[in-house]
Amino acid sequence: MMKIRCLIVDDEILAQNILEEFIGRIDDLELIGKCNNGIEALNFLNxxxxxxxxxxxxxxxxxxxxxxxxxxxxxxxxxxxxxxxxALEGFELDAIDYLLKPFAFERFVKAVEKFKRLRQEPVVQPSTSSQNDKEDFLYLKENKVIIKTFLKDIIFVESAKNYVKVITKEREIVVYTTITAMMEKLNFKNFKRIHRSFIINTDFIKTFTAAYIELDEYKIPIGRNYKQEVMDEFGITL
Structure with a gap:
């Protein structure tokens, strides 16, 4: 069984010790590091x-x-x-859960189980046809309903706490996953992540500036960390 590699980032030693104990109680979790602040964690994660x-x-x-x-x-x-x-800021950053200190082991387990569901559940299934085929589609799961969605109809995807909203020409589909997991599934040439909360279909681009991209009637912000990559992608300097 593959272990889930965990990192604790907290400036309080007591909080680190509690998390380390909780992680040790779950067989498929493995603690591989502890950091006291964001700078240490940034170096560790790199x-x-x-x-x-x-x-x-x-x-x-x-x-x-x-x-x-x-x-x-x-x-x-x-x-x-x-x-x-x-809490709101945390969920906007695709956090799986938000544990308010002090929290019990049972609440910790609930958060870990949510991570496991997101990790294992196949959220979308690509068609077997060529990725260049405009009739490619995904099966998106909304609640207990499976919705066949053609890639050419998806305008953009927006992160919404533990969910993503898939905006198409006809409807909005809410899928229980993170935007990072969705981007891994939308591994097609015309889909581009331009913000921590947005993936766009470049086929719908009408205009753009250094701050946003306009898709039909939608204006999607370009994230600071994605701006240079977006400019390089389109070969434009603004």
């Missing part, structure tokens, strides 16, 4: 493969949210914090 991060928010040198924003491809994250007012 040198090690991590599946799941237990991340505090309020820390010296670099906050937990700043850490995730600095990473182009962040691992799955469960926030652990004493401050409930950061």
């Amino acid at each position: 040198q090690n493969e991590v599946d799941l991060v237990f991340l505090d928010i309020q820390m010296p040198l670099m906050t937990g949210t700043a850490l995730l924003e600095a990473l182009k491809s962040a691992p799955k994250t469960i926030f652990t914090t004493a401050y409930s007012n950061f």
